[in-house]
Amino acid sequence: MGERNKIWTAALVVIGDEILSGRTHDKNIAQVASWLQVQGIRLAEVRVVPDDQTAIVEAVNALRRRNDYLFTTGGIGPTHDDITVDAVAAAMGVDVIVHPEARALLEAYYDTRGGLNDARMRMARTPEGAHLIPNRYSGAPGIRIGNVFLMAGVPNITAGMLDALTGTLEGGDPVLSETVGCWIAESEVAELLREVEQAHEGVQIGSYPFFREGRSGANFVIRSTDADQLASCVHTLCEGLGEMGREFTPDPPRGAPSFRP
Amino acid sequence: MGERNKIWTAALVVIGDEILSGRTHDKNIAQVASWLQVQGIRLAEVRVVPDDQTAIVEAVNALRRRNDYLFTTGGIGPTHDDITVDAVAAAMGVDVIVHPEARALLEAYYDTRGGLNDARMRMARTPEGAHLIPNRYSGAPGIRIGNVFLMAGVPNITAGMLDALTGTLEGGDPVLSETVGCWIAESEVAELLREVEQAHEGVQIGSYPFFREGRSGANFVIRSTDADQLASCVHTLCEGLGEMGREFTPDPPRGAPSFRP
Numbered sequence: 001m002g003e004r005n006k007i008w009t010a011a012l013v014v015i016g017d018e019i020l021s022g023r024t025h026d027k028n029i030a031q032v033a034s035w036l037q038v039q040g041i042r043l044a045e046v047r048v049v050p051d052d053q054t055a056i057v058e059a060v061n062a063l064r065r066r067n068d069y070l071f072t073t074g075g076i077g078p079t080h081d082d083i084t085v086d087a088v089a090a091a092m093g094v095d096v097i098v099h100p101e102a103r104a105l106l107e108a109y110y111d112t113r114g115g116l117n118d119a120r121m122r123m124a125r126t127p128e129g130a131h132l133i134p135n136r137y138s139g140a141p142g143i144r145i146g147n148v149f150l151m152a153g154v155p156n157i158t159a160g161m162l163d164a165l166t167g168t169l170e171g172g173d174p175v176l177s178e179t180v181g182c183w184i185a186e187s188e189v190a191e192l193l194r195e196v197e198q199a200h201e202g203v204q205i206g207s208y209p210f211f212r213e214g215r216s217g218a219n220f221v222i223r224s225t226d227a228d229q230l231a232s233c234v235h236t237l238c239e240g241l242g243e244m245g246r247e248f249t250p251d252p253p254r255g256a257p258s259f260r261p
Numbered sequence: 262m263g264e265r266n267k268i269w270t271a272a273l274v275v276i277g278d279e280i281l282s283g284r285t286h287d288k289n290i291a292q293v294a295s296w297l298q299v300q301g302i303r304l305a306e307v308r309v310v311p312d313d314q315t316a317i318v319e320a321v322n323a324l325r326r327r328n329d330y331l332f333t334t335g336g337i338g339p340t341h342d343d344i345t346v347d348a349v350a351a352a353m354g355v356d357v358i359v360h361p362e363a364r365a366l367l368e369a370y371y372d373t374r375g376g377l378n379d380a381r382m383r384m385a386r387t388p389e390g391a392h393l394i395p396n397r398y399s400g401a402p403g404i405r406i407g408n409v410f411l412m413a414g415v416p417n418i419t420a421g422m423l424d425a426l427t428g429t430l431e432g433g434d435p436v437l438s439e440t441v442g443c444w445i446a447e448s449e450v451a452e453l454l455r456e457v458e459q460a461h462e463g464v465q466i467g468s469y470p471f472f473r474e475g476r477s478g479a480n481f482v483i484r485s486t487d488a489d490q491l492a493s494c495v496h497t498l499c500e501g502l503g504e505m506g507r508e509f510t511p512d513p514p515r516g517a518p519s520f521r522p
Binding site: 017018022023031037042044045049050051079080114118120156175186190193197204206210 | 383
């Protein structure tokens with residue numbers, strides 16, 4: 001499985017005026033990020049750009065070259081503002097073609113849904129040399145060309161495409177994480193965090209404060225690809241918090257009311 | 262109020278490993294975007310970068326130069342992973358100083374909260390030449406230096422800082438928008454959208470499909486700084502949808518069950 005200890009990275013370009021206007025709250029950053037962690041791939045950077053070819057080309061070219069993988073979400077539908085395929089083809093210097101397999105998929109899908117009109121045919125267009133990513137929810141497939149993956153903007157369609165890609169991309173060891181929640185102002189514990197992190201090689205501790213019911217608290221997220229280092233770090237941190245006389249909850253479940261803002 | 266018809270733009274750099282790991286779902290992109298619209302400023306690009314000085318410096322320098330304003334969220338707290346002040350100072354080539362006014366604010370805030378320790382003093386540090394942005398929720402202020410605005414990562418603290426900035430930044434006419442929801446596959450209406458948009462100068466139509474209760478629908482968002490053009494465009498679009506025999510809802514309220522995915 002490739003070089004040992006190589007860190008595999010990906011970037012994400014979120015495409016859409018609706019995100020930049022604030023109308024739509026993006027859900028793809030979080031779901032792509034979580035999915036990549038399980039694949040052993042680190043999400044290194046995200047850019048959100050408008051439905052504008054120049055902006056898309058710039059982001060795609062900057063990020064595809066310095067990451068192992070580049071994902072895009074949005075702009076692969078049938079309407080005039082869906083220009084991702086054209087922009088990615090331009091970025092990569094290839095033509096746009098009608099992909100025979102995509103066309104066949106769309107013909108089958110729209111056979112009982114009013115037929116394949118001009119707008120729907122747009123979704124059969126891909127950069128030349130592309131492969132398709134299955135879409136289990138609707139007709140139009142995702143697209144892979146080289147190390148670039150074009151996915152839908154609608155989050156549950158994207159989720160299906162990610163699922164179809166699960167296990168197919170080379171990555172490193174998955175990043176493991178544990179969370180320790182504590183009713184403490186993070187400013188009281190900053191020194192402890194720094195010391196504990198320094199004592200555990202390859203472990204990162206993030207500190208995420210919240211305010212709730214008039215009290216200050218923080219979740220400390222400990223991350224490592226090494227399960228033993230992770231466990232040792234959590235143990236040392238909890239010991240330190242205990243010595244400060246604080247209640248803490250190792251690994252509080254998501255949504256646990258006491259330790260989530 | 263400055264040149265007429267100038268389009269004012271801003272960019273946002275979201276700083277934090279927790280967003281890139283998928284652990285935290287960002288809420289600042291949407292709230293900064295919505296706030297900017299009301300100020301008459303267009304959000305041109307967003308980048309999400311890790312808690313890494315090189316990455317922050319690159320994003321800050323790329324974006325502050327080509328936009329009227331640059332906002333950052335995250336990384337201004339008291340812990341070891343809060344490096345935004347240092348990174349922005351490095352990007353702008355200025356020193357980091359202890360800001361006397363910020364120090365006084367923190368001394369007052371922590372007077373009844375255990376005093377000002379080393380970690381808390383980190384939040385009094387600013388790039389040299391900075392002004393403070395009031396924080397109504399907790400002690401540490403936001404920071405303005407030149408056209409760069411450093412804000413908190415915790416969304417409701419950021420909201421308070423944005424509120425403090427409301428009306429203080431020069432911008433253009435606010436962008437107005439109306440939404441028309443319709444039970445129609447966007448691929449059936451793509452040609453209509455293109456025609457109606459072309460017939461109304463300075464108006465953009467975005468198409469945002471959804472799938473609900475086994476049916477396809479889409480919201481069409483019409484945007485313009487000109488109220489008359491906007492109204493005329495909405496009217497023409499609704500006429501076109503009516504001629505296709507489709508029910509539609511002009512300007513469905515946010516969260517209206519029929520037309521929201």
